[in-house]
Every structure is written in structure tokens, then in C-alpha cells.
Amino acid sequence: MASMEPVSSWNSNSVLSVMELTKEPMTVVPKNYIRPDQELSAPSDYSTLTTIPTIDMKKLAWGETSDLELEKLHSTCKAWGLIQLANHGVSSSLLEKLKHEIEEFFMLPSEEKMKYKARPGDVEGYGTIIRCNDQTLDWGDRFYMTLNPIQKRKPYLFPELPSSLRNTLEAYISELQKLAMTLLGYMGKALKIEIKEMEELFEDGMQSMRMNYYPPCPQPELVVGLTPHSDATGITILHQINGVQGLQIKKDGVWIPVNFCADSFVVNVGDVMEILSNGAFTSIEHRVTVNSDKERISLAMFFNPKFEAEIGPVTSTLSPRNPPLFKRITMEDYVKDFFSRNLNGKSHLENMRIKSGESTLAA
Numbered sequence: 196m197a198s199m200e201p202v203s204s205w206n207s208n209s210v211l212s213v214m215e216l217t218k219e220p221m222t223v224v225p226k227n228y229i230r231p232d233q234e235l236s237a238p239s240d241y242s243t244l245t246t247i248p249t250i251d252m253k254k255l256a257w258g259e260t261s262d263l264e265l266e267k268l269h270s271t272c273k274a275w276g277l278i279q280l281a282n283h284g285v286s287s288s289l290l291e292k293l294k295h296e297i298e299e300f301f302m303l304p305s306e307e308k309m310k311y312k313a314r315p316g317d318v319e320g321y322g323t324i325i326r327c328n329d330q331t332l333d334w335g336d337r338f339y340m341t342l343n344p345i346q347k348r349k350p351y352l353f354p355e356l357p358s359s360l361r362n363t364l365e366a367y368i369s370e371l372q373k374l375a376m377t378l379l380g381y382m383g384k385a386l387k388i389e390i391k392e393m394e395e396l397f398e399d400g401m402q403s404m405r406m407n408y409y410p411p412c413p414q415p416e417l418v419v420g421l422t423p424h425s426d427a428t429g430i431t432i433l434h435q436i437n438g439v440q441g442l443q444i445k446k447d448g449v450w451i452p453v454n455f456c457a458d459s460f461v462v463n464v465g466d467v468m469e470i471l472s473n474g475a476f477t478s479i480e481h482r483v484t485v486n487s488d489k490e491r492i493s494l495a496m497f498f499n500p501k502f503e504a505e506i507g508p509v510t511s512t513l514s515p516r517n518p519p520l521f522k523r524i525t526m527e528d529y530v531k532d533f534f535s536r537n538l539n540g541k542s543h544l545e546n547m548r549i550k551s552g553e554s555t556l557a558a
């Protein structure tokens with residue numbers, strides 16, 4: 196049975212899909228989606244926007260250009276907290292296949308998708324769990340799941356995906372794992388963190404993914420596709436699957452739309468990277484806005500240190516003039532803390548910060 200209920204009968208623990216909601220003609224969005232808190236303006240014109248600096252993987256690798264590109268990587272991660280990654284090496288044929296498979300998945304009948312529905316008390320699975328009648332909701336369907344370590348994959352999620360999607364995702368994951376490790380190595384180099392130290396933290400680390408589908412909305416200026424947040428990760432590699440814009444970042448207190456190039460990935464500096472770098476790199480608050488004509492589809496891959504790792508500012512980033520700004524904590528406790536909260540800007544990272552007067556030894 197599909198777990199879709201009309202808005203008037205939302206029950207606690209039912210799983211909601213905006214895609215289903217929008218199958219019925221609609222001119223006014225249900226009140227749970229309206230976000231007076233969100234400083235939304237008229238739909239943005241993405242053609243005239245700020246373009247985030249592009250980092251070229253080939254230039255990073257190539258002797259003569261690598262130093263300059265590394266400097267650019269450093270300054271962009273510091274000032275913007277996200278980069279556009281060009282020449283990432285993932286083949287366009289694989290990306291085409293991925294687009295096709297993910298679009299097919301979201302087009303499946305609701306009954307099929309609800310096989311993967313989020314279960315009460317769990318963060319993984321498809322759709323949004325309704326906890327109470329007045330819950331504020333995002334205008335998007337998402338499917339979140341753990342990928343690595345493989346034994347942490349939920350048996351009823353990834354292994355049960357349609358085989359063509361699963362195989363394509365496996366190929367994509369393996370490409371992205373290589374890419375993420377290489378990029379993390381360069382980030383480490385830019386921060387003067389030994390490659391060995393980065394490998395010890397991230398090799399075979401915790402990895403997860405979120406597929407997002409944001410349907411067109413009759414009143415896009417009233418809703419958000421994804422609530423403002425910074426990613427709790429080491430890094431996130433975001434692929435904007437069908438080339439539809441919508442990502443915004445909050446820079447110097449102002450929301451600005453991000454104009455991206457369709458061939459590039461967007462890479463977010465996550466909170467963990469801000470911690471490891473002792474604040475030299477900053478994670479950036481971002482959100483997704485929607486539009487009235489075209490759905491937006493994206494795939495975010497999250498790369499983290501391993502569960503057993505302890506995270507905190509890496510020794511080489513510290514000096515008497517540069518004392519630790521963040522506490523040390525195991526990845527396991529960090530994740531527990533994260534999932535016990537609602538998405539709320541950078542509040543999770545703030546909780547990791549050493550307050551003035553607090554002993555760093557006790558942390």
C-alpha cells in the first residue's frame with residue numbers, strides 16, 4: 196500500500212512525497228510548506244550571477260600549473276567554502292547513464308518508491324517522515340542512504356534498488372571515491388597536512404548519498420527545496436543531475452544564487468573539514484530554491500572520516516598563535532549529535548567550538 200495521505204490527514208510517522216502531492220493540479224501550496232522565515236525574494240535570475248571559482252583537477256596534477264591551482268584551491272575553500280570542480284575525470288557517458296537511471300527512479304510509481312520509505316526513528320530511506328501536524332516542510336523528495344562501510348548499508352535500501360540503477364551507482368561511487376581521495380589529498384597539501392594523515396582519516400571512511408528531487412512549485416517564492424544548512428561532512432560532491440539551477444549560498448549574511456557550469460561538480464567544504472583545518476577552510480551555509488517550470492534533480496555524495504577516527508584540528512594547523520578552535524570528538528559521537536538535531540544553519544558546528552574560558556584539555 197502506498198503511504199500517501201492527503202494533506203488533511205497527515206499522521207505522525209506517515210511518509211510524505213511532494214512529487215505525489217503535485218500530481219494533483221495545485222495553485223496554492225499547503226501551509227506546511229510556507230516559509231516566512233526564509234527571506235525569499237522573487238525567483239532569481241541565474242544568468243547574471245556570481246560564478247564560484249573553478250578548480251581544475253588537471254591543473255592541480257600538472258607540474259607547471261599545480262602550485263598556482265593549489266593556492267586557488269586554498270583561497271576558494273577559505274573564502275567561499277565551495278568550489279566548482281572542472282576536469283574531474285568522470286566520463287560523460289557514465290554521467291549520462293546516471294541521469295537516465297535517477298530520472299527513471301523518481302518516475303517510478305509511488306508504491307515502488309515507498310518500498311524504500313524512511314522508517315520511524317531512522318534517517319535513511321525515501322521521503323519525509325511526518326512527526327507532527329504543524330511540521331515545516333521542504334519542497335523536495337529525498338532519498339538518503341549510507342554507502343560505506345559496506346556492512347553499514349541497510350539491506351532493504353541500496354541492495355534492493357533496481358539493478359540498473361544499482362550498477363550505475365556502484366560505478367559512480369567507485370569513481371567518486373577515487374576523486375574524493377585525490378581532492379582531499381590536495382586540500383591536505385594546501386593546509387600542510389601530511390597526506391598520510393588525510394589517508395588515515397578518510398580511507399574507507401563513512402560515505403553516504405542523498406538523491407534529491409525538487410518538483411516545480413506553483414508558488415516558488417514561498418517555499419524552499421532544502422532548508423539552510425552546512426554539510427556535516429568532510430567534503431560533499433554535488434552533481435546537479437539535470438542542469439537546473441537552484442542552489443544558493445549565504446555569504447556575508449546575504450543569500451546568493453550559485454551559477455554553475457553543467458560539466459563541473461560543486462564541492463562543499465563540510466564542517467568536519469572546517470574542524471580539521473582549525474577554521475582555515477570554512478563550510479558554507481546553503482539552501483535550495485525551486486521554480487515554477489522545471490524540476491531540479493541532484494545527487495550529493497558525502498565523504499567523511501571513518502567511524503573510529505577522532506576529529507579535531509590537525510596538529511600541523513596549530514601553533515601558539517593559532518590555538519585549537521574546536522573540540523576533539525570521535526566521528527561516532529559527532530554523527531550521533533548531528534542526527535539528534537534538525538537541520539539548522541551552522542548550529543551543529545557551533546556546538547563543536549571551544550568557548551572562551553573552556554579548557555582545551557578537557558575537550
Ligand code: OGA
Binds near residue numbers: 407421493494
Ligand atoms: C545536500 C544539498 C543541494 C542540492 O543534499 O546536502 O545541499 O542541490 N543538496 O540538492
Ligand code: NI
Binds near residue numbers: 424426431
Ligand atoms: Ni548540503
